[in-house]
Amino acid sequence: MTTEATRTSTPYALRHAEVLDTRRITPGTVRVTLGGPDLVDLPHAAPDGYLKLFFPRLRGEVPTLPEVPADGDIGRWYRTYLAMPDAERPPMRTYTLRRRRDHPGGVEIDVDLVLHGDGPGSTWARDAAAGDRVAFTGPYGLYGPRAEHDSVLLVGDETAVPAMGAIVESLPTGTRAEVVAAVSSGAEVTSFTTAGEVGVSWVHGGPTLLEVVTQTDLPGERPYVWLAGEAGTVRELRRHLVRERGVDRKDIQFCGYWRRGKSEDQAAAEAMAASGATGEDD
Ligand SMILES: Cc1cc2nc3c(=O)[nH]c(=O)nc-3n(C[C@H](O)[C@H](O)[C@H](O)COP(=O)(O)OP(=O)(O)OC[C@H]3O[C@@H](n4cnc5c(N)ncnc54)[C@H](O)[C@@H]3O)c2cc1C
Numbered sequence: 609m610t611t612e613a614t615r616t617s618t619p620y621a622l623r624h625a626e627v628l629d630t631r632r633i634t635p636g637t638v639r640v641t642l643g644g645p646d647l648v649d650l651p652h653a654a655p656d657g658y659l660k661l662f663f664p665r666l667r668g669e670v671p672t673l674p675e676v677p678a679d680g681d682i683g684r685w686y687r688t689y690l691a692m693p694d695a696e697r698p699p700m701r702t703y704t705l706r707r708r709r710d711h712p713g714g715v716e717i718d719v720d721l722v723l724h725g726d727g728p729g730s731t732w733a734r735d736a737a738a739g740d741r742v743a744f745t746g747p748y749g750l751y752g753p754r755a756e757h758d759s760v761l762l763v764g765d766e767t768a769v770p771a772m773g774a775i776v777e778s779l780p781t782g783t784r785a786e787v788v789a790a791v792s793s794g795a796e797v798t799s800f801t802t803a804g805e806v807g808v809s810w811v812h813g814g815p816t817l818l819e820v821v822t823q824t825d826l827p828g829e830r831p832y833v834w835l836a837g838e839a840g841t842v843r844e845l846r847r848h849l850v851r852e853r854g855v856d857r858k859d860i861q862f863c864g865y866w867r868r869g870k871s872e873d874q875a876a877a878e879a880m881a882a883s884g885a886t887g888e889d890d
Pocket of ligand 1: 725
């Protein structure tokens with residue numbers, strides 16, 4: 609278990625959490641509310657802040673993870689985690705911290721998990737119930753518009769809807785933003801509350817995300833662009849925006865949230881093997 613000695617107010621601390629509540633917010637997405645004493649000093653991150661969630665191998669159990677070293681070196685801890693036998697290692701998957709609620713007695717967070725197959729994340733989410741246990745590190749955020757940006761363009765698929773929702777809800781009053789979100793059906797469409805001036809296009813059952821983006825006006829002269837979703841689609845979107853729409857690469861934050869046909873472990877292992885061997889690909 610996490611101890612006071614290792615649980616510091618840093619995204620790199622390993623925290624244990626209990627499921628307080630679960631509900632289907634759409635037919636294909638489960639919202640899980642997590643809480644517990646380890647969340648008391650949870651740091652704040654950028655609105656797209658994500659967690660590395662560790663699921664127990666047996667439902668209801670606490671994930672069996674190595675002790676964090678007394679010096680809190682999470683890098684060393686992670687290598688020990690990776691060295692665990694496959695049959696014993698609790699699976700880890702990445703999910704956005706959709707919303708947090710700070711109460712006098714502690715912190716609760718919501719995580720929205722898309723159901724899409726039989727990977728450990730989806731499988732856990734499908735049957736998640738109050739009292740279940742997970743562990744996590746994070747949040748780590750990437751979203752970071754700068755003063756020179758006059759607007760925001762957010763493009764992503766269902767897995768990016770939690771992050772896009774959190775970003776839209778964080779926009780300062782009057783900020784111009786355009787959201788293009790691909791979902792599997794009209795039943796997956798949700799709504800966002802915002803102080804910004806935000807247009808949202810939901811894409812389903814017709815043209816692709818890329819096709820819709822090619823027809824979408826940029827929301828300003830110099831937008832900050834945030835792209836997330838299936839890795840191949842994100843690459844195409846980025847290429848289109850750089851080559852055909854004249855967006856500066858430096859103005860684009862992009863992240864492949866998943867890769868078709870690859871589990872998160874396989875995709876991460878391949879990315880690590882390829883790192884250093886490839887350059888910019890746009
Ligand atoms: C920074 C970041 C934030 C993320 N935030 C969220 C979030 O808030 N909510 C969320 O649901 N996901 C989010 N994701 C994506 C999520 O981590 C992946 O979808 C992950 O693969 C799910 O794990 P799994 O165990 O269900 O499937 P895995 O075991 O990883 O994969 C099993 C199979 O399912 C396929 N697959 C994975 N995701 C999808 C999908 N969405 N649709 C269709 N097939 C898929 C894989 O290609 C593979 O073939 C985020 C990812 C990142 C990197």
